[in-house]
Amino acid sequence: MTNKELKLKSVLLRKNILKYIYKAKAGHTGGSLSCLDILNVLYNRVLNVDPNDFKNLNRDRYIQSKGHCVEALFVTLADRGFFPESDLETLCQYQSHYIGHPTKKVNGVEQNTGALGHGLPICVGEAIAAKLDNKTHRVFTLLGDGELPEGSNWEAFLAASHYKLDNLYAILDYNKQQITGNNSEVMNTDSVRQKLESFGWAVKEVDGHNLEALEEALNSGPLEVGKPSFIIAHTIKGKGVSYMEGNIKWHHGVPTPEQYELALSELNQVESSL
């Protein structure tokens, strides 16, 4: 897949996020759009996972700690062939496995997440197990900035550096907004780089919508041998739809028919400009 095709895929997947949220009349729109490029790069350039052999013990692990942005994960997994995209027609419907958070009922999902602050500790366990078994696969998690205040994250930050887990990568979807408002008003997450460095992590900051930069950060091995890697991906909540970008009301807003058409036309314009 060329870089251009990867960029086109980001647009397509954004359209799919909106399509299924619009149909389900539910979903975490802003956050899914903000982390979509990260997922696109992970599943199409970084993760060693096979849709037809997902349980392979040597696969890379990806556990989405910010489980509420499941729509971004689902459209990416469907596009990658983990399940037919038409399954997403049932998103959030009665008895569908495609619910508002990831569950292992869906092929490609590692763990049931949704409560915040849970992904990283599980990844620490996975990474320790890989080290014990001398395996070379890597373990990735995606954190939301709104979940950083969860204490369990900081317990795991300590443990990951204590055990020198350089096979562990935590990616922060740093859109700097959460349901109530800006992080800085809800709970200040400034100096996250310094905080993580002081916890013994190697840290790199990237533009979370720059696919090449993301790939370079995630695919070049650990940022520092003997340290877990923390990638701060600077993102924009609602990325790709002008009226959603940076607007808190789209945290879990569902577009009206007119808004949906407007969003699609904006994304179509981006697509034709690539």
Next chain:
Amino acid sequence: MQLDKIEEKDLKMGKANQEVFSETLQELAETDSSIIVVTSDSRGSGKLVPFGQKFPSQIVEVGIAEQNLVGVAAGLASAGKKTFAVSPACFLSARALEQIKNDVCYSDNPVVLVGISSGVSYGALGTTHHSLHDFAALRSINNITIVAPADNFETEQAVRLAVKHDKPLYMRFGKKAMPFLDEENKSFEFGKGRLVRKGNDLTIIATGETVYPAWLAAKKLEDKHGVKAAVVSMHTIKPLDVKLLEDLAENGKPIVTVEEHMVNGGLGEACASYLFQKGYSNPFKIVGIPDEYTVTGSQVEIFNHYGISREGLYETCKGLLDI
């Protein structure tokens, strides 16, 4: 802390169940390198110092961080390790309850959660260190087996089964030496209560470290009144052995349940709920810690205070039998 002496006559005294837990796990780890113990600065209280010395690569220390303890254990179990997450029952089942609910049970990662120094083992340390809520909290979570072995035999068997159990499991152990309750009854499986004393005049269903005083009360009833009380070690709180419950209730005689747990939501309520819905109307009494500010003291003193003792249970049974 000065431990109270346990009456040794009539029964052969063993060790503390959590010591047997550690010894059995060490034995199993000799031939199974996939066994991993995760501790939260709790290897001393869990009697796991020798395990750590013998198998340094099979013990993962996370420091005093119970949420991380359970999350990390879930990750290890997901990666195929036979994972034992060991921490005082009071912290494990409260501080890390959401991790137990989501990362272990909901995600179906087969962690063995080991609650040490359970119930009022840390009696004099106060409510912070008591686990009188764990049965109730965990009973209301899907996909977990809850086990409280009564004696060293049950503990050893439970640990051996736990290694083969590929589903979430919670076990709790106390600190005090326990006697062997019935050396003839060598059957043990999760979900099957163990009859440790036969009788048909009354039934005492107990669990964990309360089976011993239940046994003593039954003996006193027989010695003093010729009353034969059946005593069951209902070591598995969930799933409950409902077949045995029905067999025991069939004679219509009184049933007393005993547990080192608050009377709300534990073994007694589980038994009562099942039997009542099945139409049984045996006289029924739940003995446990009442819903009040818990008294402190040694485990035996607290047991005595709340009638979880030979004398207390003897009196409770006498009242139900009207003798």
